[in-house]
Amino acid sequence: MLLRTLGCLLLPQEPSWRQPSLHGVRGLGATEAAEEALKGLRRLVEEARDVWGLLEALDFLEARIAARPFSAPLVNTARGILEALASKEYESIGEARKSISESVDRVLARVVEETEAAAEIAARRLEDGDVVLTQGYSRSVIRALEKAAAMGKDIRVIVAESRPLLDGVEAARALARIGIEVTLIVDSAMRFMVKDATRALIGADAVTADGTVISRTGAGLLALAANEARVRLIVVAGSYKLYPDTVYGLSIETPALGDEIIPEEHRRLGVRGYAPLFEHIPPNLVDALATEKGLVAPEAVPVLIREEYGEWPPRLEPLDKLFARARERLRELARAENR
Structure with missing residues (x-):
């Protein structure tokens, strides 16, 4: 995966969370940057009123990982959320929204607990x-x-x-x-x-x-x-x-x-x-x-x-494929709700 430099991520016509070239970098350690991104994700999810709002939240998460690709907390959180979205049969947008928010809350609590213990x-x-x-x-x-x-x-x-x-x-x-x-x-x-x-x-x-x-x-x-x-x-x-x-x-x-x-x-x-x-x-x-x-x-x-x-080596699906499957599942949910 070849990334552009952060300075090339500036896209003025896009949502504000895409714009700062140093977002999640300047003045923030790894833990703070991950927490800020996860709280931003949760906010977007809670504000989502339809599938397109949830897709926007996934775009946000993917952009934050692109800006800080070595952030294990972000990558691991994304994996858990995407695997759930791709594999579970949600009956409504509200159920999917609740699942994502709960996943983020669990990760944020774990980050605080493990940081203090370490x-x-x-x-x-x-x-x-x-x-x-x-x-x-x-x-x-x-x-x-x-x-x-x-x-x-x-x-x-x-x-x-x-x-x-x-x-x-x-x-x-x-x-x-x-x-x-x-x-x-x-x-x-x-x-x-x-x-x-x-x-x-x-x-x-x-x-x-x-x-x-x-x-x-x-x-x-x-x-x-x-x-x-x-x-x-x-x-x-x-x-x-x-x-x-x-x-x-x-x-x-x-x-x-x-x-x-x-x-x-x-x-x-x-x-x-x-x-x-x-x-x-x-x-x-x-x-x-x-x-x-x-x-x-x-x-x-x-x-x-x-x-x-539970095993070594762990069998993990590539993150880009998980993003694609999760987005498709959300689109399927939108089509089902519109029938």
Whole structure:
């Protein structure tokens, strides 16, 4: 699946939810972006008065996945909703609408529960006096640090600013507001500053079937620096971040920013810009995943997926086919109601 850059998603003539090129990216961690998208989906579903309203809601969900294709919560939620729509015999639009809303509510509750539990596990691995190196904005990481502070542990944090979206600046602000001592650094200083760190923490958009972590670009540099300095790297991610669709490989191109990151005078000279927004961190650079089930090695991810789906490898229908079948089922329901 080849995606256009986010900057090319701007379609002024379409509904407003299609328009922002950085929707679900700027200032939002993976969990917040997923929650915002799911709440938007639920709102559209609840406002739908006919099949066309529900089809519009599916368009919204597909667009949000296209903007953030590595969002395991969105992909997993979409799978559950689409499988239900494609396989169940709904007697009315109201019944289909209720089913989708209930599915979204279950996922939102699970996200909160697993985020809190994973953050608790990570917090307990931190020790009084630790200096934590992190990058980007992750609610899971911020909650872990907040919980560690609440346990009475004196924690200091070094945050990389995370250009070009400056997610790390937002993280530094959030941590300072809860009373944690923070040092904000430029991304290029991560290798230099890791010598002062005793732990490294990052969040994730997804964890693939082989234990690879997908996170905001820059996390890979942090992982390499931590590995070189023998600083343990923990990824804070609830099981809702598992991405079982990747069991047969991952062929998604990361969304990226382009010339918009370049000063105008440079653009006039022909300088081009490219800023990929996500990258893969191989499991050998990750010491552990802090999940709601406990601290686990990346190599244990297949076990977690088997527990979730009942088999390994899980048999999963491609998402684009599920979208097509769900849309056709809704059209059939509309035709039945019009008879």
